[in-house]
Amino acid sequence: SFLQGSKLEIPLWLAKGLHDSKRRIISVELPKIYREAWRTVFSADANVVDLHKMGPYYYGFGSQLLNFENPENPEIAQTILQASLSWGWLCVTCLCSLQTFVARFRRIMDSSQNAYNEDTSALVARLDELERALFQVGQKGLNDFQCWEKGQASQITASSLVQNYGKRKLAEVDG
Amino acid sequence: MEPAEVEFLAEKELVTIVPNFSLDRIHLIGGDLGPFNPGLPVEVPVWLAINLKQRQKCRLIPPEWMDVGKLEEIRDQERKEDTFTPMPSPYYMELTKLLLNYASDNIPRADEIRTLVKDTWDTRMAKLRLSADSFVRQQEAHAKLDNLTLMEINTAGTFLTQALDHMYKLRTNLQPGDSSQSQDF
Numbered sequence A: 001s002f003l004q005g006s007k008l009e010i011p012l013w014l015a016k017g018l019h020d021s022k023r024r025i026i027s028v029e030l031p032k033i034y035r036e037a038w039r040t041v042f043s044a045d046a047n048v049v050d051l052h053k054m055g056p057y058y059y060g061f062g063s064q065l066l067n068f069e070n071p072e073n074p075e076i077a078q079t080i081l082q083a084s085l086s087w088g089w090l091c092v093t094c095l096c097s098l099q100t101f102v103a104r105f106r107r108i109m110d111s112s113q114n115a116y117n118e119d120t121s122a123l124v125a126r127l128d129e130l131e132r133a134l135f136q137v138g139q140k141g142l143n144d145f146q147c148w149e150k151g152q153a154s155q156i157t158a159s160s161l162v163q164n165y166g167k168r169k170l171a172e173v174d175g
Numbered sequence B: 001m002e003p004a005e006v007e008f009l010a011e012k013e014l015v016t017i018v019p020n021f022s023l024d025r026i027h028l029i030g031g032d033l034g035p036f037n038p039g040l041p042v043e044v045p046v047w048l049a050i051n052l053k054q055r056q057k058c059r060l061i062p063p064e065w066m067d068v069g070k071l072e073e074i075r076d077q078e079r080k081e082d083t084f085t086p087m088p089s090p091y092y093m094e095l096t097k098l099l100l101n102y103a104s105d106n107i108p109r110a111d112e113i114r115t116l117v118k119d120t121w122d123t124r125m126a127k128l129r130l131s132a133d134s135f136v137r138q139q140e141a142h143a144k145l146d147n148l149t150l151m152e153i154n155t156a157g158t159f160l161t162q163a164l165d166h167m168y169k170l171r172t173n174l175q176p177g178d179s180s181q182s183q184d185f
Helices: A012-018 A036-044 A058-065 A074-112 A121-125 A129-149 A170-174 B003-010 B046-054 B068-080 B092-102 B110-137 B150-172
Strands: B014-019 B026-028 B031-033 B042-045 B058-061
Touching: A012 A058, A036 A074, A058 A074, A058 A129, A058 B150, A074 A121, A074 A129, A074 B110, A074 B150, A129 B003, A129 B150, B003 B092, B003 B150, B014 B046, B031 B042, B042 B046, B046 B058, B046 B092, B068 B110, B092 B110, B092 B150, B110 B150
Parallel strands: none
Antiparallel strands: B014 B042, B014 B058, B026 B031
16 A cells, blocks of 8 residues: 555556546656756757667657646645646657757668768667657668669568578478 | 569650561550561660560660760759759669669660769758758748659658658647547546
8 A cells, every 4th residue: 555645656557547637646756857957958969868768768758748737736835836847847848859859850860861871879779769760760761772772672582580480391300 | 662663663664675576566555565676766665675675685775864974964963953953754763773784785884874873863862851851940831842753752751751740749749638648547
């Protein structure tokens, strides 16, 4: 059983289930990356932030957090003021997350399309999951094109799924 | 689309061949072709030209734009302008690849042509990325790009549309009444 006022870490899906604007069973504290201090870092240069380390679902998670409203318990006014400010900043940060995405877009596009022929693994390590999926889409577009250009598009190759089956060869079965 | 599908469409383009056989007009679903007489140039779709060439039944005549001088002009024009220059064929990349792979013996200075076309392609793709970046930065609602070919659009298109999808979702998160995401128990 849980004491009122205690602090716990629970998964987002559980928090969403428990959240009820009328009964106020829980209140949610903002993770630090969505708070004001980080906002200045993002607006300085969004490209340097390691979004993977910060929680690999920066964009998705931030969007989900917007579902939790401001807590309004008047008995803990001081905490509430701080919390309200934080939630206000979440809205601003989510606007920033759009701007963050926009700022980082160029690098993701250029490296996934191999525009600079550089090693991309350092960049990819700092991308959150949404950005990584996008990166892979860009790479696939490029790889498909290069494959076609080399004439490999019309070659029949074994599917990568089948190659791992490790089927026994016919000679072994008969022996 | 796969690049192979774009190539399939490109193979409908007409190219001139000089056959070494005789054949009366043939009637295909897409239209009539021929008649074919040895030594007389005739226009056929690329798919047929390649097939005949592979069976050593014809000689291919490169399109008039597949020439070093002309391609150098096009490449320089592309590098100079901010917008996309109209290409001599909407399938320039595919035709270059097909003709140089199967009929390079009929095309003078084939290697130079390959390099020139690749250079032009690289310049255009870089312009496309630049365009996409400024479109995203300014969060425009609408953009118009003239003179792009299908292969170029196909190579960069999926990335761009997915990125714009994400931007749309991030933007609409901030609008009031987005309770569509929460579930009621």
